[in-house]
Amino acid sequence: MPGVAIGGVVRVLADDPAAANDIPAWCRMKGQEFVAGHGHTFDVRRVS
Amino acid sequence: MDAASAAPLHPVAREALLAALADGWADPSRLYAAGRRAQQLREAASAVVAEILGVRTDELSFWPSGTAAAQAAVLGGLAGRKRAGRVLVHSAIEHSTVLHAAGTAEAREVGVDRLGRLDLDAWSTAVAGPGVALASLISASHEVGTIQPVAAAAEYCAESGVPLFVDAAQSVGRVPVPPGWSLLSASAHKWGGPPGVGVLVVRKGVRWISPSPQDDLYRPGAQGAADLPAIVAAAASLRAVTAGAQAEAVRLSALVDRIRERVAATVEDVEIVGDPVGRLPHLVTFSCLYVDGEALLHALDRHGFAVSSGSSCTSSTLRPSHVLEAMGVLSHGNVRVSLHSGVTEAEVERFLAVLPALVAEIRKEAGL
Numbered sequence: 098m099p100g101v102a103i104g105g106v107v108r109v110l111a112d113d114p115a116a117a118n119d120i121p122a123w124c125r126m127k128g129q130e131f132v133a134g135h136g137h138t139f140d141v142r143r144v145s
Numbered sequence: 146m147d148a149a150s151a152a153p154l155h156p157v158a159r160e161a162l163l164a165a166l167a168d169g170w171a172d173p174s175r176l177y178a179a180g181r182r183a184q185q186l187r188e189a190a191s192a193v194v195a196e197i198l199g200v201r202t203d204e205l206s207f208w209p210s211g212t213a214a215a216q217a218a219v220l221g222g223l224a225g226r227k228r229a230g231r232v233l234v235h236s237a238i239e240h241s242t243v244l245h246a247a248g249t250a251e252a253r254e255v256g257v258d259r260l261g262r263l264d265l266d267a268w269s270t271a272v273a274g275p276g277v278a279l280a281s282l283i284s285a286s287h288e289v290g291t292i293q294p295v296a297a298a299a300e301y302c303a304e305s306g307v308p309l310f311v312d313a314a315q316s317v318g319r320v321p322v323p324p325g326w327s328l329l330s331a332s333a334h335k336w337g338g339p340p341g342v343g344v345l346v347v348r349k350g351v352r353w354i355s356p357s358p359q360d361d362l363y364r365p366g367a368q369g370a371a372d373l374p375a376i377v378a379a380a381a382s383l384r385a386v387t388a389g390a391q392a393e394a395v396r397l398s399a400l401v402d403r404i405r406e407r408v409a410a411t412v413e414d415v416e417i418v419g420d421p422v423g424r425l426p427h428l429v430t431f432s433c434l435y436v437d438g439e440a441l442l443h444a445l446d447r448h449g450f451a452v453s454s455g456s457s458c459t460s461s462t463l464r465p466s467h468v469l470e471a472m473g474v475l476s477h478g479n480v481r482v483s484l485h486s487g488v489t490e491a492e493v494e495r496f497l498a499v500l501p502a503l504v505a506e507i508r509k510e511a512g513l
Contacts, residue, residue: 115457115465115476122475126416126434 098129101143106132109139146496147451148335149287149315149428149483154382155337161381162339165374172370183373190373190380197387198317198329198346206345206365207376211314211332212242213367214343217356218310218328219246221365222279225352226308230276236263236293237471238286240312244467250278260420261291261472269301277307284313284322288455288468288481289419290401290428292320299325308351315425317344318386319394327351336386337485338379341372386486394426397484400493401429404482411501418474428483430455432469436478436507444503445480450496453481478504 101107109120120139124131132140154162169186171179188202195202208214223233223246233250235243238257255268263282272280280302285292295311302309308327316322318336322329328351333342347353347365355362386393401424405417414434433441438456445452455466456479465476484493 113457114463118465118470118473119475119477122416122432122473122477123434125473126414126475 098143103143103145105143107141107143109141110137111139112137146482146484146488146492147453148485148488149481150453151334151340152337152485153487154339154378155385157385158338158378158382162374162378165377169373169377173373186377187371187373190377193380193384194344197383198322198331198344199324200346201349204346204348206347206367207371208330208343208345208367209341209372211330211334211343212240214330214332214345215240215242215310215312215314216246217345217365217367218312218330218347219243219279219281220249220356221347221353222308222310222328222351223250224354224356226278227354229278229307232274232277233279233281234268234271234274234277234307235281236268236283238288238291238468239281239283240287240314241467243281243283243312247281251276253277257291257471259472259474261286261289261418261468262420262423263293263298265294265297265301268298272301272307273305277305279310280307281310281312284311284316285320285425286419286468287315287428288466289430289472290315290425290483291420292316292423292425296323296325299323302327315428318383319390319426328353333375333379333382336379336383338382339375342375342379344379389486393486397488398426400484400488400490401427401482404429404493404497405431407497408500411497412504415504416475418469418472427485428481430479430481432456432475433478433480433504434475435511435513436504437511438477438479440507440510441478441480441503444507445496445500448499448503450499453483455479455481 121131130142130144169183171183173183173187191202195205234253253271310328311326313322314332317331329346331344334340417431438454439458457465469476
């Protein structure tokens with residue numbers, strides 16, 4: 098994340114069964130935006 | 146610190162167990178002297194448990210575990226109301242045994258908020274729907290401690306004529322369970338009784354049909370000989386813990402407050418989950434970012450602390466806890482601490498002293 102510009106989107110690929118729950122939780126805890134998740138693909142936008 | 150799974154045997158239960166092993170070995174349904182003695186012991190144990198739960202002895206039955214009692218409640222409650230329909234309304238945070246039983250019915254799940262509190266509006270709509278045979282609500286979450294609005298949920302059920310089953314395994318012996326329910330289950334293992342004793346209450350007038358073949362299909366009871374010495378010990382322990390429950394709740398609740406505050410202050414990137422106020426007195430759960438739940442559990446074990454975890458790597462199904470998922474809280478690096486009467490303030494302090502370094506060490510090993 099530190100290498101991503103504010104407003105930039107990181108696509109996370111994860112097959113961990115906890116990812117669909119924990120990536121949105123991470124966004125909430127770290128003040129970032131969870132954009133969307135499909136299957137094993139999750140998009141996170143850096144907002145701060 | 147895993148009383149929510151099993152509390153150590155209460156000293157009173159140990160004494161009662163040994164006495165009942167000597168005196169209560171016979172089949173209580175037999176008419177000879179030893180059988181009558183066993184029958185007396187069973188009646189005395191039933192009377193104690195029934196009085197504490199505020200029910201009649203003929204509404205109470207003992208089962209081989211809390212799990213068996215909960216399944217009997219759901220399956221028997223559904224069977225008894227087959228004519229009404231086959232829908233089971235249940236919260237998203239029920240114990241997995243209730244969810245397994247729900248798999249045999251048409252299940253309608255009702256969600257919870259971030260703190261783990263039932264969505265009462267959705268509940269009221271769900272129980273008023275067509276074909277609802279039974280509703281199921283845990284008295285308080287076994288994973289995060291949040292107390293559920295049982296009284297309000299029961300009122301909505303009553304308006305629609307739907308019986309409510311309450312899984313009270315985490316509450317009985319610690320906090321009162323509000324009235325209004327039709328069926329209730331509990332587990333002696335959680336109140337300092339021996340393992341292998343579950344309690345089921347089916348209130349008078351509630352339709353229940355045995356899910357397994359037996360003599361009287363309408364009378365709740367487990368198959369085969371009950372473990373009478375364990376039942377006697379369970380009743381003795383329940384009487385002892387209930388007598389001291391209020392004072393113990395105050396002591397443990399203060400320790401839980403201390404854990405909630407200190408962990409938040411001393412561990413970075415941690416989420417303390419569950420309702421900070423409307424909660425069980427003895428249970429607290431938190432999740433740590435960038436920490437493997439299993440690694441933390443083992444690290445704590447090496448320091449002499451027994452805790453539970455809802456992280457996926459620690460579960461039998463390799464899935465994260467359905468309770469944490471329903472709340473939308475972090476499941477990674479999850480630790481559940483649940484205290485019993487043998488846990489001292491000094492032990493809680495030692496736990497709080499070692500935890501931050503253990504978390505830091507695991508993060509360092511992960512390259513953070």
